[in-house]
Amino acid sequence: MSTKNTSFPYPTLEAERDALRILTIEPGDFADPLICTLDPFLFSEKPKYVALSYTWGSSYPDNTKLPLSRSTVTTLSPGHDVVSPPASPYRSGGSGSLTNLLPRQRTMTSLSPSSTQPNTAPSPPIVVNNHAFHIRHNLHLALLHLRSSTHPISLWADAVCINQSDTAERNRQVSLMSFIYTRASYVVVWLGAKNHTTNHPVSSSSPDPAVYRSMSLEWKAGQTQYLAVGLIPQTTAPGHSQGHGQARTKIRYSLKPPQGTLMRLAESTYWTRLWVVQEVCLPRSLLVVYGSDIWAYEEFQQWVQVNGARTAGGGQRPPLPQHTESEPVTSILAPMRRLLETREKRHTSMMTLESLVERFAGNECSELRDRIYGLLGCANDTPTTSGDHGVEERLGRLRVGHGWVSPRPREVTGLLKVDYNRSFYDLWRSVVGFVYHHTKSTSRKTEVEHLKGEERRITIVRTAGIIQRALGQKLGDELPNTERPSRDHESIKAIGYIAGEIVQLGPGYSDLVGSYRAQQEWTACWDQFYDSEELSKLRQMDEEYMVEALDYEEEDLGRIRNIPDPFVIGSRVPAERAETMEGLTPAGGTTRSNSGLSHFISSEQESFYVAPNEEGRHIDTEARICLGTGYLIALVPPAARVGDIVVRFWNCNAAIVMRPLSTNVPDQGSGQMFMLVGRADVAGSADISDKTTDEIAASPEHDAHFEQCAALLGPGGDDASYICPAGYREGCSQKELGAIYVDMGLRTLQMITANVEV
Template identity: 25%
Template sequence: MDSYCYVPFEDEPGCDRFRVVTIFPGASDQAIQCTLEHVALGKSPDYEALSYVWGNPEDKADIFCNGRRLQVTADLHAALHHIRPLGSEPRRIWADAICINQRDNDERGRQVRRMREIYPKASRVLIWLGEAHDGSDEGLEAAREIAQACRQYAAERGDLKTISFSDGRASRLFGKFRDPSQFTRLEAFYRVIRRTWFTRVWVIQELALAAEATILCGNTVMDWKDLMDAITAQDHLNLHLADHERNAYIFILQKAREEWAQGMKLGLLSVLFRYRIFDSTDPRDKIFGLSSLARGKLADIQALQADYNIGTLQLYCTIAEEILKESRTLHLLSVPRRFVGIGPQHLPSWVPDWTNTRLTACLGLLNYSDINDLGFAATRASKAQIRFDDATSSLAVEGHIVDRIQAVGSVLKVEEVPRTNFREVRIPKCSYVLDNWLRVAEVKQEEPYITGEPIRDAFAQTLVTESTSESIETLRAQLDILESYASIARWLGSFSERKPPDTLVQQAVTAMHTALFHNTTDQLTLYFRIHMSSLADRRVFRTERGYIGLAAALAEAGEEVVVVKGGNVPLVLRPKGEAWTLQGDYYVRGIMQGEAYDGERCELMRIS
């Protein structure tokens, strides 16, 4: 049988047409039959939009479109099988791999730009998580029960974001999920949350723009709101296997949905920064897949118009240059740098690698926060002076060296923190590197810190990048709690390959926790925990002059602490011939409000 051949769209300016696929009823053992038709945005029939993961592009299956064979990925084929109607009425949907001619880069670019109109017009978005496996039916049934308990709790108590087992209503409604008999179901729910769909960049706009959203997993159907309620309760109540890093992806998705509905306007840098942890098969889609969510001066620039004839390197450089020109700030240089894995080749160090998907916050910020709200003024009210050298792909700035790094601590890599579930005991992740960091900062020395405050106080402020309004007495108490947890982490870290059975580890951790916190609180305050988000992928350091602070993972002893005119935070720069390479940004206790900045010392510095 002949393969399906796409009918091209009209080539005139202002063409607003797109394709809708009509799926005809059929039994599960029958081939999928459908038709494709061109429709105008303003006159389209009712349709649903499909959001799914492409999967392995080499794993293909056949459907029949207008009587001809059309190959689609196996994951899409499975989704079509499940949403195909069984009765007599056909079903209209929009699915990118069918409705866009993927072999035509020009059409692909034009239709991708049209997705910001296609998704809102759909009656609802169907989110296909994949076939039922690994107990997904059981896991989603547990999620339904948690969501039902959430509705009761919300009706009686209010906001789920403050839910805690210290509340008697929460214990009554959710208490059964603390019983080990429920752990198998919660483990199955955990595996559902870890499915690939939740980490893909395209799903952000697909969900944000959706009028309604429904989860499909095998034959199980669930409303998006119910799933969100279940994940919120699971996360805040620290139920069995609650994965707070993984849940962060889902909270970010929901945040995008809420903000779009509220009409919030985010600039291009804010959008790219917030959603950088999501992944894509094509690295250019880390820009194109988010362009619909950007508003403001850069929302309509040519570089944002999906064009698959442009290379990744050129696209990333052009976007970085446009952001720096428009903002006249250096916030772009605070986007976390890649320190593991491989990114686009020959990317200048000042250009963010948007393929880097690590969950790393800017200094003093939550992952949800806006990178343009950096609360520091390391060069006071100075204005950035930037120039671009196209011949060398370098960025010229003006700045001066403040100090040099003398010693660095271990990098806090969240993925290397033990994931054993301790039920009621939540060990802060920085506890696993705290001993090392205390030594590097020389917290036990008797002399005061360079600012005149006790060095222990300076260290506590460093852990939260002085971004909390809590009293120093509270911060001291928080550091005491962390040191107690560090003793548990030290014990857990003592095992190499031969670790005791989990039940014995659980009992030991519970006993140690009881002994350490007998008659004292073990609770870190909300704002302390929030601002510790900046610690992931960072390391404590000490300078030659005695400053301590947080540096990016790439920072090493011997590298320079530099303040750049117009920069809110100091930068880590490494000499490279007559130029410098950017290693990341710094928090340095005592110079974040311009105390070390001297405009007269500034000289031209070229970052390549």
């Protein structure tokens, strides 16, 4: 929102009831100033309006040069009152022009660029409730094209209808965003204006008046100006049954655009913005608007499908302005097709918060928190609240019989609050905790009994990394570096698998990449642990990994570190035994207050982390290369040693080093326990997929992957389902390999999943 609008007197919204403001644009010609009223409405009043979905920036580079008025620009001082406009021709039945409604105006003889937007044509203010109101260039273009010459049109546009300078109001309205878009009669997808500068080149200093005339003529010949008429209910003639005596005038749609135009529509920056995801996925009825053309979404979506199929099938490629012939058409279509495909699945289990965040984390937004808040509304597993306790209480109440009852505490605390003042780390903790404790995995396809109900624990590390990446990796910047983290009040139990046991430690990273002798000595020791037939695969893995490792920067190496958290416990206890001990259900989580494992610190952990001896301090200060069973090659933290295990997590490259404890945790029987050493970087990415979490769960490969996990989750020993990783040889160690339950605090989880690849 422009700071020029800070003094604008917004009509008050009721704080205790769900409400919104609606902008009504009075009819006028294309060249007339935009005269509007802004009024508050309760949703209970069932207001009729069109919600506008658009980008704050320009949709196309050429759109920035389009003038918004004739060569003489009308300007108003911020918040300056204007003379009240007369009744509109539509309401009074009269006629006349709206161009003379602003007597207190000064004129400029040229369209000089704005000082804050040197590359964008200046945007004169619109008039809202008799006050000047400044809006951005792209929104101004949209309002000009949607205005009718004969009828008023009621719109909702966030830049005008929300007081953007009031954080409390913005929090409340953002939490209502899904309600606003689902309650709209239509949602208009504004893809931008046509390129009127092709035949009329303009400069920022002196635009050709022919450009403005071209825009005006296109509007007069187009269909958007008739949208207002199509939204007005019309009384039907007696004897006709059309829904309680009323029917809508049919919206006049434009003709199908040529294929070249479809390619330009795909190039609109609209498809790359974050907030438009829910604006496209939530509404019942969508209209697609480009300049003065208007299309029903259903037809538009079919045209995109046909165009995409033709491209995939090797059809002839249309001319692509501003692109070289070598640029793939699919890359241009990808953002648009991804969003349209998501809308088609809006009623399915694919619309979980973690899947949406992963799919659209690359979309642009000016506020990184919006990568979460902007998707809450269309996530079907995530109730939200603005932080107002009244709203939270109403959302948490449960319908029982014919009355309402108070919720259980867990249901209230599970709501995600929209709050732009909270830190990135606090937001990350809330989202990860919500996903872990309050959402269910969408897949129940596995038939392995002891795996059922454990999928959330298997996927939570990947999910934590996805959310951290979406927030721009800013979590670590907010937290001080400490030698030893304090006990975390909340933890999760993740399920990973043992990728291998370290059998040989090699040189540090500096010698590995800088010393030929060190590198030769390192590879020469492999035949002590692998047969000659196995060495070829190992050499290939090492070659590929070294290409990757040579590009590591200081930040990449810094993540391969000791993590001194004595409260992290790894357990080989099968799922059903751990749940029985902790009194939990398989689908739930564990917290520091009810987990017996997390309170236990062995003497080995005490000496290693609390009062480290010389071995615990370790003379090395950098990551070292290691060799392990299962063709394991990895860079491990300085404190790692032979006999440690490397644990990986599902469908991501997160990996940690853990050390077997010789002292068993009480009441754990013979189950092997492990302590955390630090974070590792493992060669190979066989588990990484380019599909999202829920797409993986719905894919045929999902069964095979979880069947393997099921085998790793087996009780081990003589059980037939137990698997040793490839390359494991008797004599390397007597430790069993397989699945491991890792009970860790969220702070440690954050360190493990920083910059994780998925």
